[in-house]
Amino acid sequence: MATLTKKDTSGEMPQAYDPKEVEQGWYDWWVQSGFFKADPAANRPRFCMTIPPPNVTGALHIGHALMNSVEDCIARWYRLRGFDTLWIPATDHAGIATQAVVEKKLAKEGISKHELGREKFVQEVWNWKNEYGNRIYSQLRRMGSSVDWSRECFTLDDKRAYAVHVAFTRLYEQGLIYRDTRLINWSVSLRTALSDLEVDYVDIKGKTFVKVPGYERNVLFGMLWSFAYKVEGSDEEIVVATTRPETMLGDTAVAVHPEDDRYKHLHGKFVRHPFVDRLIPIITDEVLVDMSFGTGAVKITPAHDPNDFAVGKRHGLKEINVFTEDGRINSNGGSFEGMLRFEARVEVLKRLSEMGLKRDEQPNDMRLGLCQRSGDVIEPMLKPQWWVNCKDMAQQAMACVHDGRMRIIPDTHVATWERWLNNIRDWCISRQLWWGHRIPAYYIYEEGAEDVQENMERWVVADSEEEALAKARERVAGQIAEDKIRVRQDEDVLDTWFSSGLFPFSPLGWPEKTKEMEAYYPTNLLETGHDILFFWVARMVMMGLQLTGDVPFREVYLHAMVRDAHGRKMSKSLGNVIDPIDVIQGVSLDKLHKMLESGNLDPREVEKAKKGQQKDFPEGIAECGTDALRFALVAYTTQGRDINLDVRRVESYRHFCNKIWQATRYVRIQIGDAFVPPTDALAAFTPSAPRDRWIISRLNATIATCTEGMQSYDFSAATTAVYSFFLYDFCDYYLEMTKPVMSGDDEAAKDDVRRTLYTVLAHWLVLMHPFMPFVTEELYQRIPRHSSFTESICIAQWPEAVDAWKDDAIEAAMTIVQPAVRSARALRAAYNIAPKVQLEYYFQAKSDACAAALKQQEDDLVTLTNASAVHFHGADEAAPEGCAVNIVSDDLTVYLVLKGMIDPAAEIKKLSKKRDKTEKQRQGYEKKFANEAYLSKVAEDVQQADREKYESVMKEIDALTEAIATMERLAA
Numbered sequence: 001m002a003t004l005t006k007k008d009t010s011g012e013m014p015q016a017y018d019p020k021e022v023e024q025g026w027y028d029w030w031v032q033s034g035f036f037k038a039d040p041a042a043n044r045p046r047f048c049m050t051i052p053p054p055n056v057t058g059a060l061h062i063g064h065a066l067m068n069s070v071e072d073c074i075a076r077w078y079r080l081r082g083f084d085t086l087w088i089p090a091t092d093h094a095g096i097a098t099q100a101v102v103e104k105k106l107a108k109e110g111i112s113k114h115e116l117g118r119e120k121f122v123q124e125v126w127n128w129k130n131e132y133g134n135r136i137y138s139q140l141r142r143m144g145s146s147v148d149w150s151r152e153c154f155t156l157d158d159k160r161a162y163a164v165h166v167a168f169t170r171l172y173e174q175g176l177i178y179r180d181t182r183l184i185n186w187s188v189s190l191r192t193a194l195s196d197l198e199v200d201y202v203d204i205k206g207k208t209f210v211k212v213p214g215y216e217r218n219v220l221f222g223m224l225w226s227f228a229y230k231v232e233g234s235d236e237e238i239v240v241a242t243t244r245p246e247t248m249l250g251d252t253a254v255a256v257h258p259e260d261d262r263y264k265h266l267h268g269k270f271v272r273h274p275f276v277d278r279l280i281p282i283i284t285d286e287v288l289v290d291m292s293f294g295t296g297a298v299k300i301t302p303a304h305d306p307n308d309f310a311v312g313k314r315h316g317l318k319e320i321n322v323f324t325e326d327g328r329i330n331s332n333g334g335s336f337e338g339m340l341r342f343e344a345r346v347e348v349l350k351r352l353s354e355m356g357l358k359r360d361e362q363p364n365d366m367r368l369g370l371c372q373r374s375g376d377v378i379e380p381m382l383k384p385q386w387w388v389n390c391k392d393m394a395q396q397a398m399a400c401v402h403d404g405r406m407r408i409i410p411d412t413h414v415a416t417w418e419r420w421l422n423n424i425r426d427w428c429i430s431r432q433l434w435w436g437h438r439i440p441a442y443y444i445y446e447e448g449a450e451d452v453q454e455n456m457e458r459w460v461v462a463d464s465e466e467e468a469l470a471k472a473r474e475r476v477a478g479q480i481a482e483d484k485i486r487v488r489q490d491e492d493v494l495d496t497w498f499s500s501g502l503f504p505f506s507p508l509g510w511p512e513k514t515k516e517m518e519a520y521y522p523t524n525l526l527e528t529g530h531d532i533l534f535f536w537v538a539r540m541v542m543m544g545l546q547l548t549g550d551v552p553f554r555e556v557y558l559h560a561m562v563r564d565a566h567g568r569k570m571s572k573s574l575g576n577v578i579d580p581i582d583v584i585q586g587v588s589l590d591k592l593h594k595m596l597e598s599g600n601l602d603p604r605e606v607e608k609a610k611k612g613q614q615k616d617f618p619e620g621i622a623e624c625g626t627d628a629l630r631f632a633l634v635a636y637t638t639q640g641r642d643i644n645l646d647v648r649r650v651e652s653y654r655h656f657c658n659k660i661w662q663a664t665r666y667v668r669i670q671i672g673d674a675f676v677p678p679t680d681a682l683a684a685f686t687p688s689a690p691r692d693r694w695i696i697s698r699l700n701a702t703i704a705t706c707t708e709g710m711q712s713y714d715f716s717a718a719t720t721a722v723y724s725f726f727l728y729d730f731c732d733y734y735l736e737m738t739k740p741v742m743s744g745d746d747e748a749a750k751d752d753v754r755r756t757l758y759t760v761l762a763h764w765l766v767l768m769h770p771f772m773p774f775v776t777e778e779l780y781q782r783i784p785r786h787s788s789f790t791e792s793i794c795i796a797q798w799p800e801a802v803d804a805w806k807d808d809a810i811e812a813a814m815t816i817v818q819p820a821v822r823s824a825r826a827l828r829a830a831y832n833i834a835p836k837v838q839l840e841y842y843f844q845a846k847s848d849a850c851a852a853a854l855k856q857q858e859d860d861l862v863t864l865t866n867a868s869a870v871h872f873h874g875a876d877e878a879a880p881e882g883c884a885v886n887i888v889s890d891d892l893t894v895y896l897v898l899k900g901m902i903d904p905a906a907e908i909k910k911l912s913k914k915r916d917k918t919e920k921q922r923q924g925y926e927k928k929f930a931n932e933a934y935l936s937k938v939a940e941d942v943q944q945a946d947r948e949k950y951e952s953v954m955k956e957i958d959a960l961t962e963a964i965a966t967m968e969r970l971a972a
Helices: 019-023 026-032 062-080 095-108 117-134 135-142 159-172 245-249 306-315 332-335 342-353 391-402 411-422 466-473 496-500 517-521 529-546 580-585 588-596 605-614 628-638 647-671 690-710 716-743 746-769 773-780 808-830 848-856 858-865 902-930 931-939 940-971
Strands: 046-049 084-088 177-187 192-193 199-204 208-210 219-221 222-229 239-243 253-256 270-272 281-282 297-300 358-363 366-371 378-387 408-410 441-445 457-462 483-491 522-530 553-559 562-563 643-645 840-843 867-873 883-889 892-897
Touching: 019 628, 019 773, 026 773, 046 517, 046 746, 062 084, 062 135, 062 522, 062 553, 062 562, 062 580, 062 628, 062 690, 084 517, 095 117, 117 647, 135 580, 159 177, 159 457, 159 496, 159 529, 177 306, 192 378, 199 553, 199 716, 208 858, 219 553, 222 245, 222 270, 239 245, 239 253, 239 297, 253 306, 297 306, 306 378, 332 342, 391 411, 391 529, 408 411, 411 529, 441 466, 457 466, 466 483, 496 529, 522 529, 529 553, 562 883, 562 892, 580 628, 588 605, 628 643, 628 647, 628 716, 628 773, 643 647, 647 716, 647 746, 647 773, 647 808, 690 746, 716 746, 716 858, 746 773, 808 840, 808 848, 808 858, 808 883, 808 892, 840 848, 858 867, 858 902, 883 940, 902 931, 902 940
Parallel strands: 046 084, 046 522, 253 281, 408 553, 522 553, 562 643, 840 867
Antiparallel strands: 177 192, 177 378, 199 366, 208 219, 222 239, 222 358, 253 297, 270 281, 441 457, 441 483, 840 892, 883 892
8 A cells, every 4th residue: 555645734724614625635644644553562541342343235324324423432532542542343244135145146147056056156255245345444434433444354254253163162062052943033035044133023003915025916914814623523613813824734732721611621632634634632721821812722833933832842742844945835734735825825714714614804913023134024933953042141141230340321221131131042043044154063974874854963063074073983983884974064154143242352363362352351342223232232242251251341332223303213215314425425306316216115115205305305415524424423422312313403513614614714814824832731821811711711611521421421411512612602702702802902912812712722623533533633734733732633632621721700700791792692683783783782780790790801792792882880770761671681681772773663563562472471470379279289399480480571571661661762
């Protein structure tokens, strides 16, 4: 890679902020300069976290943008505090998703994976990954993610493959991984088992037709069908009900409650299956059967229902699978063999009706599990798979939260953590794929005498086929002739979550005892979405504790879900999905429409989505830049609450970036080219003028608030502090107050202002840097260099609060001055008087403290209100005739001299209308006070608050009446 030179910022500052120009060039320089590299040998405090690895097939979506914005803020903040900071980038091989992408690509070329064979197909996937799989990394760079690229890892690279192999072997040797035939989530379309995370559950409200892949017609769900089984040897029948009639082909029992008198005489008898030659026992089961529900009789299909599977185990029932892997009826289904499962549903019901066995059908609300990737209906299937026994590991995972070794933030999620872990089920880790970590288990068989049914005792786990063969000879010695012993590796791969579960210790070199493991493990933090608290976080904690003896991270911070501005979940069909890159670089409405048309939405949904886009983005999305997007996402982040993202707010932060730019230009102009930063520490500066002391004190408070917010993961508090200080205190007030000083003749005052401007800006840019890395770097390089400045703001020093800067008295005074200024400005605006017109104000203070605060900053009041003159009156002094009035508080009233400025008649009309409205408030309070029920039942503190409000209303009426009288005199 060619060495990059630092971006040249020595020229004139452009007039306006341009995000594209500002963000260009910095990231590659940061990386090549090594600012993001960690050093395990460094003698500094450490901070480490791993990026939740996004799928290698993925592109940056708004959830990724939120996650990486928050994580990068944290990483940059620790780096600024002098920590040796390691943030590890990674991508996940995403078994199902990646294999599906490549299979579709090959299908377009007329090739199937089976034609290629496993080895060549896997190579095809690697080729695709190497060509297209790093798109997510380029997008992370676009977001400014300060990861250590020298430690980039992929969950299927050689080091991670070794770690996965060791983890599987150790867990197997510890008796935690085992082989068993149990029910799994089976995807007919993908022909593989799925984790619970890969299943989306939808609520079906009554009779509903659902589009299912592979079927020309929509399939009916949300119905409960009942039919009769004839009791063998009698004329009696038992009526059962089901939402899945096709599964009755695998029924192996009918269960009733042992205390149900209706069926006691049938205990131990049989019913005859109408379609296959099978007698089905009538059993009693008090666990499953509720005799008050329906007929009190339940059909039992152990091979296709989790509850029925448990019943089958309790009663030793046969487990009859009736489906093939591609979703057809197998030979156990008799004459239905070969039919697709939902075509068989229709046919089963038809034949039951023809035989006079169908009894009823009713709409029935239900939950339907759908394959996340294909949209196919999940089929519970009985298959031999590899499982992880999670019970004891789950108890350890709960204990580490109880004893404080690991903290979950916000703690509202602790209850969810415990509920999930207390109810954990063993984890199926087999996947019927070719892309992934192939399971290092080998089945022993006798050459020429293949087992008809799998023997669970014939499995060995080994590093190679040679080792497996050696273990096999020991395992079956005396059972199979030595020269006939053969082994074959399991065709399946491990669930992607198994390798992800080894994060973050596998990126640190585990299972080897590396210097990285010693320096950085346990890591400090995992930041991720609350939706995968159980599916990923819990597995990492369980596997970390089991394999390393310690928690994988000390804290878990869970961010919320990003929704649209209306609080709706983002959905392509609603047209409210926001691509972060579109926000960064801007996009027209027409292009948004065209992206919908090129997708795979149903044409009707495309039109619906277009309407949604037209409503939300009528002018498209303006170019906002990375900094504005990052700041918006982090500012929205409040613990425990979802994020309703309004793109207009992102646009407002783009305008804020321009405000930062213009303020910096002003500072540069005011300090001048000849300004030389002082050689002493910036924190040593203590100005004398009230305005300068105030802004330095406010900066000090902002440093403290921002630091506290970052420490407690209260990003909303941190961003509010840094934003409000700059926009309201620094720009709206302090910069305005400096203008007459800098145009005056007092050189000492000017020098104080210059140093104050420089001190505030130099500190504030570092405070803002974690949130807006690009614009802060650009401006850091454009202001004069203090001796404490580093080569890049990335590695500057985080400001600390300075006791000498704290000035409670001047801040208290400004809490009087600022509302006075706002009130004066509001009066100007209320009468539509141009900002450049100088006005005359009277400030009536009723307390000495209020009067002193105003008089102390008389010059600043003149500046901030653009007044020709300001006057101060005591409580008993009357304002001159012809003034508009604004009551700031019980202690302060502002008067604006209006003579010659307004139309008195129009003003009288407006004031009268306002007084009438206030009179109604007065009448409402008086009616309330006259109500005996109010006086006897309402709490005293509430009544007291109402009395105080009433007094304020009365004062406002008096002031309005006086103002009307003034206008009348002015009109005379």
